[in-house]
Amino acid sequence: xxxxxxxxxxxxxxxxxxxxxxxxxxxxxxxxxxxxxxxxxxxxxxxxxxxxxxxxxxxxxxxxxxxxxxxxxxxxxxxxxxxxxxxxxxxxxxxxxxxxxxxxxxxxxxxxxxxxxxxxxxxxxxxxxxxxxxxxxxxxxxxxxxxxxxxxxxxxxxxxxxxxxxxxxxxxxxxxxxxxxxxxxxxxxxxxxxxxxxxxxxxxxxxxxxxxxxxxxxxxxxxxxxxxxxxxxxxxxxxxxxxxxxxxxxxxxxxxxxxxxxxxxxxxxxxxxxxxxxxxxxxxxxxxxxxxxxxxxxxxxxxxxxxxxxxxxxxxxxxxxxxxxxxxxxxxxxxxxxxxxxxxxxxxxxxxxxxxxxxxxxxxxxxx
Amino acid sequence: xxxxxxxxxxxxxxxxxxxxxxxxxxxxxxxxxxxxxxxxxxxxxxxxxxxxxxxxxxxxxxxxxxxxxxxxxxxxxxxxxxxxxxxxxxxxxxxxxxxxxxxxxxxxxxxxxxxxxxxxxxxxxxxxxxxxxxxxxxxxxxxxxxxxxxxxxxxxxxxxxxxxxxxxxxxxxxxxxxxxxxxxxxxxxxxxxxxxxxxxxxxxxxxxxxxxxxxxxxxxxxxxxxxxxxxxxxxxxxxxxxxxxxxxxxxxxxxxxxxxxxxxxxxxxxxxxxxxxxxxxxxxxxxxxxxxxxxxxxxxxxxxxxxxxxxxxxxxxxxxxxxxxxxxxxxxxxxxxxxxxxxxxxxxxxxxxxxxxxxxxxxxxxxx
Numbered sequence: 001x002x003x004x005x006x007x008x009x010x011x012x013x014x015x016x017x018x019x020x021x022x023x024x025x026x027x028x029x030x031x032x033x034x035x036x037x038x039x040x041x042x043x044x045x046x047x048x049x050x051x052x053x054x055x056x057x058x059x060x061x062x063x064x065x066x067x068x069x070x071x072x073x074x075x076x077x078x079x080x081x082x083x084x085x086x087x088x089x090x091x092x093x094x095x096x097x098x099x100x101x102x103x104x105x106x107x108x109x110x111x112x113x114x115x116x117x118x119x120x121x122x123x124x125x126x127x128x129x130x131x132x133x134x135x136x137x138x139x140x141x142x143x144x145x146x147x148x149x150x151x152x153x154x155x156x157x158x159x160x161x162x163x164x165x166x167x168x169x170x171x172x173x174x175x176x177x178x179x180x181x182x183x184x185x186x187x188x189x190x191x192x193x194x195x196x197x198x199x200x201x202x203x204x205x206x207x208x209x210x211x212x213x214x215x216x217x218x219x220x221x222x223x224x225x226x227x228x229x230x231x232x233x234x235x236x237x238x239x240x241x242x243x244x245x246x247x248x249x250x251x252x253x254x255x256x257x258x259x260x261x262x263x264x265x266x267x268x269x270x271x272x273x274x275x276x277x278x279x280x281x282x283x284x285x286x287x288x289x290x291x292x293x294x295x296x297x298x299x300x301x302x303x304x305x306x307x308x309x310x311x312x313x314x315x316x317x318x319x320x321x322x323x324x325x326x327x328x329x330x331x332x333x334x335x336x337x338x339x340x341x342x343x344x345x346x347x348x349x350x351x352x353x354x355x356x357x358x359x360x361x362x363x364x365x366x367x368x
Numbered sequence: 369x370x371x372x373x374x375x376x377x378x379x380x381x382x383x384x385x386x387x388x389x390x391x392x393x394x395x396x397x398x399x400x401x402x403x404x405x406x407x408x409x410x411x412x413x414x415x416x417x418x419x420x421x422x423x424x425x426x427x428x429x430x431x432x433x434x435x436x437x438x439x440x441x442x443x444x445x446x447x448x449x450x451x452x453x454x455x456x457x458x459x460x461x462x463x464x465x466x467x468x469x470x471x472x473x474x475x476x477x478x479x480x481x482x483x484x485x486x487x488x489x490x491x492x493x494x495x496x497x498x499x500x501x502x503x504x505x506x507x508x509x510x511x512x513x514x515x516x517x518x519x520x521x522x523x524x525x526x527x528x529x530x531x532x533x534x535x536x537x538x539x540x541x542x543x544x545x546x547x548x549x550x551x552x553x554x555x556x557x558x559x560x561x562x563x564x565x566x567x568x569x570x571x572x573x574x575x576x577x578x579x580x581x582x583x584x585x586x587x588x589x590x591x592x593x594x595x596x597x598x599x600x601x602x603x604x605x606x607x608x609x610x611x612x613x614x615x616x617x618x619x620x621x622x623x624x625x626x627x628x629x630x631x632x633x634x635x636x637x638x639x640x641x642x643x644x645x646x647x648x649x650x651x652x653x654x655x656x657x658x659x660x661x662x663x664x665x666x667x668x669x670x671x672x673x674x675x676x677x678x679x680x681x682x683x684x685x686x687x688x689x690x691x692x693x694x695x696x697x698x699x700x701x702x703x704x705x706x707x708x709x710x711x712x713x714x715x716x717x718x719x720x721x722x723x724x725x726x727x728x729x730x731x732x733x734x735x736x
Contacts, residue, residue, distance in 0.1 A: 014400060019403065020391075020396045021392065023391040023392055023606065024388045025388075032379055034576055035387065035575070035576040036382070036574070038576065068600055069600040094598065206403035207403070207404060208604075210602070230462065230466065230469070231437055232434050232437040232440075233436055236577060237576050238391065239606050242391075242606065
């Protein structure tokens with residue numbers, strides 16, 4: 001099975017030997033702290049390193065077991081049944097499920113090629129009770145691969161301030177860039193005000209380490225840290241200390257460059273294959289980074305059908321509907337993750353998908 | 369400050385060098401699995417090792433970031449506002465807080481020197497709606513240090529079956545025994561039926577690793593694993609794999625023996641000091657293992673007062689009231705953790721506490 005479903009790094013991205021050495025060195029250098037209970041907000045030295053990178057006090061950084069755990073804490077703190085939460089549509093499916101479990105009223109907001117449409121945010125703010133927050137992934141979005149333009153980032157930072165809107169900026173892919181210039185984060189543009197910034201080492205070091213972090217307004221950081229303490233006393237410091245040691249010895253940047261090189265090949269392979277294999281009316285995003293391409297097949301079969309056909313042919317992906325609240329949207333769209341599979345598998349998998357899509361497209365139908 | 373408050377192992381209990389080597393070896397042997405996402409229920413090899421020790425299928429074992437995290441999952445799955453939950457009184461304070469946060473109706477059950485009184489369980493079952501579960505720490509209980517007798521364990525296993533009562537048997541201290549014969553767990557006596565068994569490597573390897581586990585009925589295990597996946601995708605495998613490697617190379621048992629030796633000295637020191645320093649009407653438990661002694665000072669000052677005096681004198685402990693739902697109970701009781709402090713500090717700290725207790729006791733008052 002060729003999997004375009006797995007939004008995870010290819011195995012060769014994992015710096016196994018260096019991380020083994022980092023884990024050992026971290027324990028030898030600071031074993032007593034790492035092996036004991038400690039601050040619920042995370043391993044001190046990593047917290048300080050992250051705080052310095054973001055230009056904030058360490059107390060505003062909360063490191064969690066992957067950023068999803070932090071999202072759960074934040075949602076548990078801010079969402080009660082019926083609370084409105086604004087989301088991009090489409091958006092990452094796991095937060096949608098967590099919000100649904102907590103009984104949130106999830107408000108989907110329109111996106112276009114430049115990402116989230118700011119007017120859609122304003123309309124949603126005018127149309128009902130103040131939302132707990134807006135959840136947005138401005139850079140190389142999951143699932144669409146889209147990146148919010150600079151102008152829109154500025155507008156979102158303004159809206160956060162003017163409308164007292166807490167924006168949760170989830171940024172796991174920001175550093176996973178293959179070309180083009182980095183854009184400032186909404187957090188940076190807003191000088192940290194009214195923005196909760198989240199990121200993770202899952203894409204830059206290793207997902208299995210489960211080290212994500214939040215940069216939060218002071219008061220919210222205290223509340224989330226208290227929730228962390230009452231859930232697990234302190235997080236597993238060994239993973240966090242291993243990441244810190246990896247960074248301390250200067251491996252973070254070179255490893256990121258190596259990883260981005262491996263992933264760029266895959267991004268190139270999928271864009272080439274899509275151009276070669278897809279029917280004329282198909283369209284897809286052209287990400288400068290991240291893990292995902294969003295493919296629209298307006299004349300293809302509904303993705304439910306395509307999904308079944310593809311699995312039979314040995315290819316899998318995630319259906320567009322999974323990324324819309326209540327599954328309303330994305331009926332003829334696919335999320336293709338190119339991060340895990342090899343360039344050769346990508347070529348083969350897209351060719352198989354292309355056959356299925358073309359078989360259903362108008363020109364193909366006409367010849368039947 | 370001499371701390372009898374910290375229920376954690378003394379620093380010299382931590383096998384820093386061996387764990388550093390285990391972390392490195394684990395990553396070198398199985399780095400790709402450890403550094404990737406995987407089963408939400410925990411690192412496969414450790415899960416299998418635990419399943420074999422408990423004589424169950426690996427699917428019934430769920431490894432969490434410390435056992436408190438598992439307790440949170442279980443409570444979130446089973447407790448709604450108003451749900452009854454039975455607890456020993458006194459009991460571990462953190463679960464009480466979690467249950468209160470979820471709006472549970474917490475029903476405290478009487479204990480005596482042989483631990484939880486089975487008739488109190490029956491009465492509580494007869495007196496109201498079926499509880500979600502009974503939370504019990506049968507061995508070297510936190511905070512009392514008491515151990516449930518064999519007869520009562522058998523009775524509890526029967527009650528679990530006869531009354532369809534889910535018993536959550538929390539057993540972090542069972543292996544931390546300094547003398548006497550081990551008793552079978554309630555889980556063993558009930559052949560695993562209607563019992564959720566929880567334990568942890570916090571006391572046998574290191575608390576900072578945050579590796580706890582649950583052995584659950586099949587269906588509940590599936591539900592808890594699903595909750596784990598939707599909270600953090602997978603747990604941090606590095607800690608779990610380090611514990612597995614530590615066990616695999618045969619270090620678990622010798623380390624436990626070494627740790628128990630260090631803690632036995634402390635247990636001996638506190639019992640000797642209490643006999644020497646406390647007023648005549650004081651009484652305390654005589655644990656064969658674990659971390660805690662429960663001290664009753666019937667004629668002492670209320671522990672609020674004693675606590676303030678003790679802090680001034682340079683000694684601290686946890687007030688008895690913290691271990692009763694709503695703080696109703698334990699007004700003249702103290703939990704003394706002897707695990708963290710050295711034997712010399714124990715002697716000094718108990719002498720200071722003894723001075724304060726004697727100053728308030730009847731005979732001492734008479735001489736004033």
